[in-house]
Amino acid sequence: xxxSTRNGSSSYARIxxxxxxxxxxxxxxxxxxxxxxxxRFVYSPLDVSKRExxxxxxLPKHANDEDGTLHCLMNRISIGGDLAYAxxxxxxxxxxxxxxxxxxxxxxYITENLASALxxxxxxxxxxxxxxxxxxxxxxxxxxxxxxVQLMRFIYERAEMVISWLGPxxxxxxxxxxxLRAVGEALSGEGVMVAINGDVNDRAEFxxxxxxxxxxxxxxxxxxxxxxxxxxxxSLARRxxxxxxxxxxxxxxxxxxxxxxxxLDLPLSNFERVIWALKEYARLQxxxxxxxxxxxxxxxxxxxxxxxxxxxxxxxxxxxxxxxxRNLLGxxxxxxxxxxxxxxxxxxxxxYALLGISSDLKLDTIEPNYTRSTxxxxxxxxxxxxxxxxxxxxxxxxxxxxENLPSWVPDWSMxxxxxxxxxxxxxxxxxxxxxxxxxxxxxxxxxxxxxxxxLDYVAEVTDIWKDDGEDSIxxxxxxxxxxxxxxxxxxxxxxxDEERLEAVWxxxxxxxxxxxxxxxxAYHATETMxxxxxxxxxxxQAPLERMWNVTSDRRVFATSQxxxxxxxxxxxxxxxxVIFLGADVPHAIRFYNDGRYDLVGEVYVWDYxxxxxxxxxxxxxxxxxx
Numbered sequence: 001x002x003x004s005t006r007n008g009s010s011s012y013a014r015i016x017x018x019x020x021x022x023x024x025x026x027x028x029x030x031x032x033x034x035x036x037x038x039x040r041f042v043y044s045p046l047d048v049s050k051r052e053x054x055x056x057x058x059l060p061k062h063a064n065d066e067d068g069t070l071h072c073l074m075n076r077i078s079i080g081g082d083l084a085y086a087x088x089x090x091x092x093x094x095x096x097x098x099x100x101x102x103x104x105x106x107x108x109y110i111t112e113n114l115a116s117a118l119x120x121x122x123x124x125x126x127x128x129x130x131x132x133x134x135x136x137x138x139x140x141x142x143x144x145x146x147x148x149v150q151l152m153r154f155i156y157e158r159a160e161m162v163i164s165w166l167g168p169x170x171x172x173x174x175x176x177x178x179x180l181r182a183v184g185e186a187l188s189g190e191g192v193m194v195a196i197n198g199d200v201n202d203r204a205e206f207x208x209x210x211x212x213x214x215x216x217x218x219x220x221x222x223x224x225x226x227x228x229x230x231x232x233x234x235s236l237a238r239r240x241x242x243x244x245x246x247x248x249x250x251x252x253x254x255x256x257x258x259x260x261x262x263x264l265d266l267p268l269s270n271f272e273r274v275i276w277a278l279k280e281y282a283r284l285q286x287x288x289x290x291x292x293x294x295x296x297x298x299x300x301x302x303x304x305x306x307x308x309x310x311x312x313x314x315x316x317x318x319x320x321x322x323x324x325x326r327n328l329l330g331x332x333x334x335x336x337x338x339x340x341x342x343x344x345x346x347x348x349x350x351x352y353a354l355l356g357i358s359s360d361l362k363l364d365t366i367e368p369n370y371t372r373s374t375x376x377x378x379x380x381x382x383x384x385x386x387x388x389x390x391x392x393x394x395x396x397x398x399x400x401x402x403e404n405l406p407s408w409v410p411d412w413s414m415x416x417x418x419x420x421x422x423x424x425x426x427x428x429x430x431x432x433x434x435x436x437x438x439x440x441x442x443x444x445x446x447x448x449x450x451x452x453x454x455l456d457y458v459a460e461v462t463d464i465w466k467d468d469g470e471d472s473i474x475x476x477x478x479x480x481x482x483x484x485x486x487x488x489x490x491x492x493x494x495x496x497d498e499e500r501l502e503a504v505w506x507x508x509x510x511x512x513x514x515x516x517x518x519x520x521x522a523y524h525a526t527e528t529m530x531x532x533x534x535x536x537x538x539x540x541q542a543p544l545e546r547m548w549n550v551t552s553d554r555r556v557f558a559t560s561q562x563x564x565x566x567x568x569x570x571x572x573x574x575x576x577x578v579i580f581l582g583a584d585v586p587h588a589i590r591f592y593n594d595g596r597y598d599l600v601g602e603v604y605v606w607d608y609x610x611x612x613x614x615x616x617x618x619x620x621x622x623x624x625x626x
Contacts, residue, residue, distance in 0.1 A: 040106050040107060041103050041106035041108045042106075044076070046076060046144060046147075047076075051078055051080060052077065052078055053076070053131065053151060053155060054074055054136040054137075055074070055075055055077060055083075055129055055130065055131055055136065056072045056073065056135055056136060057074070057127050057128070057129055058070065058128040058129075058130055059071045059073070059127055060125050060127060061125075062125065064122075065102075068119070069101060069102060070101040070119065070122065071102045072101055072103050072104075072108075073104060074135075079151055079155065083158055083159075084129060086129070086131070086159055086160060086162070086163050087131045087156050087159035087162050088117065088130055088132045089162050089164045089165065089241075089246075089250040090164075090241065091241050091243075091244050092114070092134065093111055093114075093240070094111060095111065095345075097109035097110060097111060098111070099111065101115070101118070103135065110135065113167065116168050117260075118132075120260065120263065136148075142370040145370050146367070146369050146370050146371070149352055149368040149370075150367060152249065153355075153356030153357075156249065156253040156254050157253045159255070160255070161254065161255065161256040162251065162253075162255075162256070162258070163258050164241065164247070164251065164257055164258065164259045164268065165260050166239050166241045166259060166260065167240075167241065167261060168261075169264075170262075171232060172231075172232035173235070173236055173261045174261075174263075174264055175232045176232035176233045176235065176261075177236070177261055177265075179229075179232070179233060180233060180266055180270050183270075183273075183274050184267075184270025184271065184272075184273045185270065187277055188269070188273060237275065237308045242308045243342060244343060245332055245349055245353040245354070246344070246349060246353045248332065248342065248354070248357070249353055249357050251268065251315070252315060253356060253357065257269075272315070314331055318357060323359055324358060324359055324360045325351070325354055325355070325359075325360055325385075326360075326385060326391050326392060328358055329350070329412060330422055332354070333350060333395075333412050334416045334417065335415045335416065341416065344413075346370070347374045347401075347402075347412070347413035348368075350413060351377060351381055351412065352368045352377075374402060375402050375405055375409075378402070378405060378410065378412060379405065379406065379444065382406075382409040382410060383446065383448075386408065386448060389583075390582060390587075391421070392408075392409075393580075393599060393602060394420065394422070394585065394601075395410035395412075396409070396410050396599050397411075397568060397601060398568070398570045398600075398601070400414055406444065406445075406626055407598040407599040407600075407626060408448050408599045417552055417553050420512065420585055420602050421602060426585050427609075427611055428579050428583060428585050428586050428613070429452075429580065429581055429582055429583050429611065430610075430611025430614040430615070431611065432582050432614065447624055449622050449624060450580045450581070450622075450623055450625060451580065451581050451622050451623070452578045452579055452580035452581055452583070452620070453578065453613065453618040453619060453621065454578050454621065455559075455577045455579055455586060455608065456561050456576075456577050457575065457576045457577065458560075458567075458571060458572065458573050458575045458576075458588070459558055459560045460486060460489070460557060461555050461558075461571060461573065462482045462486065462556045462557065463479065463555070464553060464554070465479060465508070465551040465552060465554055465555070465556075483504055483507070483508060483556045483564075484504050486556065486557070487501075487504050487558075487564050488500075489558050492562075493561060493562050493563065503607075504564075506606070507566050508551045508566060509551055510566050511609070553569045554566055554567060554568060555567055557571060559605075563605055564606045565603055565604060566603065566604040567600070567601060567602075567603045568588070568601030568603075571588050571600055571601065572600075575588045575600055576588065576591060576597075577603055579613055579614070580623075581620070585603065585604065586602070586604075586605050586608065586609075587599060587600070587601065587602055587603060588601055589623065589625070595624055596625075597623050597624060597625050597626070598625070598626060599625055
């Protein structure tokens with residue numbers, strides 16, 4: 001099928017060049033001889049000192065075999081040279097190498113999704129120069145793969161464009177692509193990104209006036225809202241492409257990003273404008289919204305809780321420059337009730353895929369090394385970061401997929417819940433400096449020796465907060481009654497009953513409220529959350545999702561002194577609560593008879609999140625964390 005867009009030509013045609021018919025004939029003659037001898041493709045080594053990479057030249061359609069088999073050439077070139085190529089960004093999909101292409105006159109097998117991408121990208125009469133990881137990197141050579149991953153940043157930065165392949169046409173994706181182009185272009189003239197980045201009044205005025213008109217005009221043309229017309233866009237946003245962690249770096253580093261789905265393409269900026277505007281429109285409340293529009297906004301918000309949020313969130317974080325790797329991991333690996341964070345076929349890539357866009361780790365600090373175990377890769381990063389602050393301790397959650405990891409090393413391959421300390425204003429240690437002595441031991445037996453002060457120990461815990469949809473409102477109400485019971489264990493700790501009742505609704509949400517288009521901004525809980533709590537006590541289902549963002553998979557507990565706290569699901573009676581010097585939040589640790597401790601997780605303690613504990617002289621201990 002001839003590739004076309006709305007203006008009749010592909011957006012990447014400028015990086016293709018006319019095919020030399022004589023060279024194609026000579027290539028085909030040579031191919032016939034080599035196939036007769038049963039040759040197979042063999043990679044020639046790359047010169048690491050010259051920072052060499054490989055590029056493929058996808059020959060035009062008339063060079064295909066009668067059965068449609070593709071033909072490609074390959075060359076090696078220094079990444080610092082004069083290059084003109086497109087870098088392909090895609091998901092491998094099913095790992096089976098079932099589709100044959102001819103590569104330098106030799107049979108070469110690729111995945112179904114890559115074969116589909118190349119067929120859709122292929123020009124009629126021009127050769128297309130591409131960098132494709134599955135072909136241009138020898139995937140059987142772990143040493144070469146590690147070296148090439150170190151160059152990945154430069155490969156995508158220096159490409160003329162990045163082609164984001166979403167997959168073949170399906171689920172009315174052609175309609176979605178045309179709508180995204182039309183609405184995205186309309187919004188570019190409306191200044192949507194300026195409005196969204198402005199103050200709340202600017203956003204509300206734009207999104208409740210201009211945006212409604214743009215949406216109605218360009219999506220269904222009827223002047224009325226109809227959620228069905230948005231479903232193709234949401235289906236596109238739910239495609240596996242947006243779940244892949246490598247895609248993030250590829251999109252962020254590219255000079256120009258072209259989204260391709262089936263036979264249509266459009267700039268990423270169009271997609272970005274529409275998703276941002278839809279999400280913000282769903283979040284903002286308008287005094288002019290009737291019941292139908294309120295329901296529509298709720299539906300849009302639920303439908304957009306998918307992985308493009310993560311991509312757009314990191315792009316927004318990087319607008320003013322690179323971000324610390326801890327912040328990037330906190331965005332890409334943390335899940336919610338509707339998505340589980342970005343995915344990686346190789347769990348090492350949760351870190352490796354972000355090195356090129358992080359501000360605090362250079363490629364020579366932690367070098368990609370696929371011969372090193374995942375556990376040791378995670379440990380190397382944790383050790384480097386934990387000597388600077390305790391930020392990673394908040395990502396130590398259980399049970400881990402890699403059970404041999406030390407308790408103080410996060411497992412980035414698991415579904416992590418949003419930490420209490422994420423973007424918080426807490427300062428439990430009162431501004432103290434991080435104090436960790438040098439570690440001891442080797443490999444996975446490595447031990448940390450942080451300093452801190454024991455606050456109390458766990459006396460009684462509630463059930464885990466779970467919102468699985470079954471009778472959730474009644475269970476939530478019963479759960480809050482249990483929290484209130486714990487608050488009455490020691491009446492002497494409360495200055496007033498008003499303070500106790502305030503703690504009852506603030507402790508389960510760690511006194512935290514999230515805002516922003518992608519809920520990446522955190523601040524102390526406001527009247528809005530208190531109203532949600534009261535509505536919940538009145539058997540209203542609506543507030544559950546707001547509470548779920550913080551309380552999910554956690555337990556409220558009381559200490560021996562009656563302090564009301566929120567901790568991880570694995571917390572147990574007799575676990576100790578410690579405030580490490582330099583830590584933003586308290587932590588739970590578990591003592592063993594040989595003097596060792598395991599880190600259990602971060603903790604919210606009512607009235608002790610802002611340095612109060614260290615206003616008096618406290619005994620400082622050194623802890624042996626394994």
